[in-house]
Amino acid sequence: MSEQNRGTAMAETTEQQPAVPPGEGWQWVLSYVRQDIQDLRMEIRDLRSQMTEMGRRFDRHFTITITTMLAIGGLLGTLIKL
Secondary structure (H helix, E strand, O other), rough: OOOHHHHHHHHHHHHHHOOOOOHHHHHHHHHHHHHHHHHHHHHHHHHHHHHHHHHHHHHHHHHHHHHHHHHHHHHHHHHHHO
């Protein structure tokens, strides 16, 4: 095969490849990125609600613990005075 035939063959193969219209490839990329961002936002929202619920439970348990400790302290103080 001569140099001239190789150049023609290479030109034909590049011409046969379908050209992607400008911006079409980016539309798919942007679509996937947007979906990923939405998924992350949902996960963050879920995480925040879980953290809020954990905070409420912690507050509840802390209140019960402090109340119990104060009650026991009051009982011990009363028993010591007797």
